[in-house]
Amino acid sequence: MVLKWGGFSFGLVIGVSFILSISEVCNGGITSTFVRNKDLANDMPLDSDVFKVPPGYNAPQQVHITQGDYLGKGVIISWVTPDEPGSNLVHYWAENSKVKSSAESIVLTYKYYNYTSGYIHHCTIKDLKYDTKYYYEVGIGNSSRQFWFRTPPEVGPDLPYTFGLIGDLGQTHDSNRTLTHYELNPTKGQTILFVGDLSYADAYPNHDNTRWDTWGRFIERIAAYQPWIWTAGNHEIDFLPDIGEDIPFKPYIHRYHVPYKASGSTSPLWYSIKRASAHIIVLSSYSAFGMYTPQYKWLQAEFEKVNRTETPWLVVLMHSPFYSSYVHHYMEGETMRVMYESFFVEYKVDVVFAGHVHAYERSERISNIAYNVVNGLCTPVRDPSAPVYITIGDGGNLEGLVTEMTEPQPSYSAYREASFGHGIFDIKNRTHAYFGWHRNQDGYAVEADSLWLHNRYWSVSEESYVA
Numbered sequence: 001m002v003l004k005w006g007g008f009s010f011g012l013v014i015g016v017s018f019i020l021s022i023s024e025v026c027n028g029g030i031t032s033t034f035v036r037n038k039d040l041a042n043d044m045p046l047d048s049d050v051f052k053v054p055p056g057y058n059a060p061q062q063v064h065i066t067q068g069d070y071l072g073k074g075v076i077i078s079w080v081t082p083d084e085p086g087s088n089l090v091h092y093w094a095e096n097s098k099v100k101s102s103a104e105s106i107v108l109t110y111k112y113y114n115y116t117s118g119y120i121h122h123c124t125i126k127d128l129k130y131d132t133k134y135y136y137e138v139g140i141g142n143s144s145r146q147f148w149f150r151t152p153p154e155v156g157p158d159l160p161y162t163f164g165l166i167g168d169l170g171q172t173h174d175s176n177r178t179l180t181h182y183e184l185n186p187t188k189g190q191t192i193l194f195v196g197d198l199s200y201a202d203a204y205p206n207h208d209n210t211r212w213d214t215w216g217r218f219i220e221r222i223a224a225y226q227p228w229i230w231t232a233g234n235h236e237i238d239f240l241p242d243i244g245e246d247i248p249f250k251p252y253i254h255r256y257h258v259p260y261k262a263s264g265s266t267s268p269l270w271y272s273i274k275r276a277s278a279h280i281i282v283l284s285s286y287s288a289f290g291m292y293t294p295q296y297k298w299l300q301a302e303f304e305k306v307n308r309t310e311t312p313w314l315v316v317l318m319h320s321p322f323y324s325s326y327v328h329h330y331m332e333g334e335t336m337r338v339m340y341e342s343f344f345v346e347y348k349v350d351v352v353f354a355g356h357v358h359a360y361e362r363s364e365r366i367s368n369i370a371y372n373v374v375n376g377l378c379t380p381v382r383d384p385s386a387p388v389y390i391t392i393g394d395g396g397n398l399e400g401l402v403t404e405m406t407e408p409q410p411s412y413s414a415y416r417e418a419s420f421g422h423g424i425f426d427i428k429n430r431t432h433a434y435f436g437w438h439r440n441q442d443g444y445a446v447e448a449d450s451l452w453l454h455n456r457y458w459s460v461s462e463e464s465y466v467a
């Protein structure tokens with residue numbers, strides 16, 4: 001169930017080069033010929049600075065936040081205390097306000113084989129003021145810790161808002177570079193859309209869950225200050241019946257809470273939120289999605305609820321891509337594509353972000369929904385109502401990059417390159433958003449691929465073009 005690919009086969013392309021040369025392949029778009037660094041594909045050692053336990057008895061660690069309601073007035077603050085439950089209170093106050101409020105967390109623990117988790121706290125705070133900086137504090141006395149976040153503006157059509165895109169992160173030196181490049185990008189992301197595969201703890205014997213803890217400490221430097229919108233990937237399944245672990249997604253669901261009930265979902269694995277000018281739908285590639293399933297029925301109802309006058313930008317996140325021209329994981333998203341692609345076209349989804357394939361790829365606006373069992377129409381065609389599909393599974397985990405591509409490049413594939421990096425989805429107004437892909441080896445401001453996205457509902461122009 002948990003897919004691992006042939007171990008540590010790196011060094012296909014060796015040596016440092018910052019030459020950006022691009023070649024055209026006759027049938028399709030661009031296959032980059034960028035010569036990248038060798039992967040640094042080992043996990044960072046346990047004594048690395050990024051995994052340091054904060055000082056003080058029972059000090060809160062692995063602090064992370066996500067949106068806590070449907071509209072962005074709520075936040076879920078989560079943290080782990082290692083020794084005892086400790087305080088379940090979050091103290092919070094708006095910047096320039098003397099009034100401190102407090103909210104209570106729930107506390108839970110779980111066991112996985114011979115691992116017992118620390119005390120995992122989740123505190124949902126609702127009815128915050130929009131577009132306001134809040135400070136918050138968790139823990140007690142000299143081991144208490146303070147952080148801050150900024151709420152989004154009230155949902156509305158012309159709000160600029162900047163999302164970061166990260167997928168398949170893991171905890172290698174490359175993962176650390178991805179976070180560093182995101183932090184130092186001059187275009188400041190305000191919220192991360194995370195497309196699945198978090199810690200890769202399942203690469204260890206018995207899925208050693210202490211690697212879930214190290215990962216939580218690793219991402220804290222960003223995740224405590226801005227929300228990460230979570231999508232579950234295959235490395236979250238942690239299904240290992242041989243050692244008695246037969247509840248799929250157990251560590252993930254205990255550690256990463258999402259506001260799924262607010263969007264009428266019955267599972268944390270699929271849900272949606274509205275944030276500023278975007279309606280973001282999160283799907284689960286590894287849960288039932290066929291006709292009549294809970295996910296299918298929920299998605300159908302959710303698309304009906306999308307109001308493009310309120311949220312012009314309609315974004316879908318999933319782990320396994322519908323369109324990928326890499327050899328590895330080829331067509332794994334096909335069964336879900338068959339079920340859901342016609343919704344995406346009917347409701348004019350602007351962009352679909354996926355991970356899973358450890359590389360970058362961007363599609364043209366295409367659809368492949370004409371086919372039925374007798375007509376033979378099984379080739380993707382240009383479709384102005386279709387989303388752009390972006391694979392961004394290039395966060396930098398211990399499995400390394402996938403380099404083998406199907407040849408020739410299919411015509412639906414606009415740009416593909418196997419390098420680590422992150423994306424920035426920068427909404428300007430109801431008609432225009434800019435997407436940039438930042439490769440880890442470049443300077444912080446450099447974009448290796450970019451594109452103006454014209455809103456599918458509001459734009460007069462039918463074309464997306466490369467900037």
Ligand SMILES: *[C@@H]1O[C@H](CO)[C@@H](O)[C@H](O)[C@H]1NC(C)=O
Pocket residue numbers: 044048049050173176177180
């Ligand atoms: C990770 O990146 C941060 C920020 O660039 C740096 O301070 C830290 O030393 C890095 N840690 C490792 C283990 O590479």
Ligand SMILES: *[C@@H]1O[C@H](CO)[C@@H](O)[C@H](O)[C@H]1NC(C)=O
Pocket residue numbers: 114115206
């Ligand atoms: C769990 O079991 C493994 C071997 O099966 C062992 O190496 C490890 O130390 C054990 N961990 C705990 C917390 O007992």
Ligand SMILES: *[C@@H]1O[C@H](CO)[C@@H](O)[C@H](O)[C@H]1NC(C)=O
Pocket residue numbers: 141142143
């Ligand atoms: C932190 O507080 C505890 C309990 O009040 C006390 O025992 C300990 O000495 C303090 N540690 C430091 C470094 O101040």
Ligand SMILES: *[C@@H]1O[C@H](CO)[C@@H](O)[C@H](O)[C@H]1NC(C)=O
Pocket residue numbers: 307308309310
């Ligand atoms: C869509 O949102 C707009 C702006 O908030 C609102 O005026 C309109 O009534 C909404 N439409 C529906 C069908 O709810």
Ligand SMILES: *[C@@H]1O[C@H](CO)[C@@H](O)[C@H](O)[C@H]1NC(C)=O
Pocket residue numbers: 428429430431432
């Ligand atoms: C929307 O943003 C684009 C890109 O920044 C800009 O060219 C356009 O004029 C803006 N539209 C409006 C109505 O402001």
Ligand SMILES: [Fe+2]
Pocket residue numbers: 168197233234235319355356357
């Ligand atoms: Fe994956």
